[in-house]
Amino acid sequence: MRLLRKTRPTNDPRQRRRILVADDDPSIAQLVKTALRDPRYEVTAVVNGLQAINQFRQTTFDLVILDVMMPYVDGFEACKRIRDTSDVPIIILTSRDGTDDVVHGFELGADDYITKPFKIAELLARVEAILRRVEGRHERLAPPVLDVGEIHIDKPRHLVTLGGRPIALTPMEFELLYFLAANAGQVFDRETLFREVWGYEYVGETNLVDVCVRRLREKIEDEPSKPRRIVTVRGVGYKLADMSE
Incomplete structure (x- = not known):
């Protein structure tokens, strides 16, 4: 049984949520940073999957956003390596919206995917939804x-x-x-x-x-x-x- 590094507790609303973004397209990276330009978030941007993996090993993040098509290590491989050691929520960004990509992303442990081009409001809504789920703000009345x-x-x-x-x-x-x-x-x-x-x-x-x-x-x-x-x-x-x- 593998040991997973758990996401850090984020129930304190004063605590900024750390988000790692990996995309080799500067315009997309800037769009994501613009969408998440909020005092609640602290965004770290890298340009390929290898940098994402290394950054993740050095810092604890609350959410990871990975582009699929990146040099050196693509988003799928980065997702796999991160999921091997952590249960952190992962969103895949892709310009390929075929079912095969969706299935492959889920097989590797991704929580969601967003197809490019996307709207800032859509990305923000999905980020907020995933963080709400992780933080347990909508805990259901069910036994543990x-x-x-x-x-x-x-x-x-x-x-x-x-x-x-x-x-x-x-x-x-x-x-x-x-x-x-x-x-x-x-x-x-x-x-x-x-x-x-x-x-x-x-x-x-x-x-x-x-x-x-x-x-x-x-x-x-x-x-x-x-x-x-x-x-x-x-x-x-x-x-x-x-x-x-």
């Missing part, structure tokens, strides 16, 4: 430890086991599973999951939900192509089957 069938979830320890066997989940996969488990048997449409799990107040790229569900199924289903735990309710959405029913 949940059991649904063979699935055991220990939220404080960020631990999931299936039949006693540890399951390695990315932070977003964990959040989705915890939410579904806290409401086992209840069906949620994609827009609701997007809002409740990702924390956004508007409906955007809800295909993120489908990608995350697919990845989660690959980890907790005996036959991912014939899921019996995370069930699709045709025309409605998804639910975690209440195995006690």
Whole structure:
């Protein structure tokens, strides 16, 4: 089991949130810095994935924003290396919005992605949503430890086991599973999951939900192509089957 460097506690509203941005395009880097020009944030900008990895090893950050196409080490590889040692939230910036890129980003542990060109308001909204989720300002009234069938979830320890066997989940996969488990048997449409799990107040790229569900199924289903735990309710959405029913 790998040991992850946890994100630093950021519940103190007076504490500035440190954000690492890696993009080799100066105009994009400046746009991100402009979007996050706020007393609440302290932005460090680098120009490639290798610099991002080295900077991350030297300083504790609350959020990492990585461009995909960068020299030396691209955003995907940087995401992988950072995720190997930390559960810090990661946003991928990409000019390629194909499903393969989205899936690959999630496989490596990214929490979200934004397609270029993007609006300052969109980036700011997503950054704020992720930080709110991490800071626990919208903690749901659910017990810290949940059991649904063979699935055991220990939220404080960020631990999931299936039949006693540890399951390695990315932070977003964990959040989705915890939410579904806290409401086992209840069906949620994609827009609701997007809002409740990702924390956004508007409906955007809800295909993120489908990608995350697919990845989660690959980890907790005996036959991912014939899921019996995370069930699709045709025309409605998804639910975690209440195995006690």
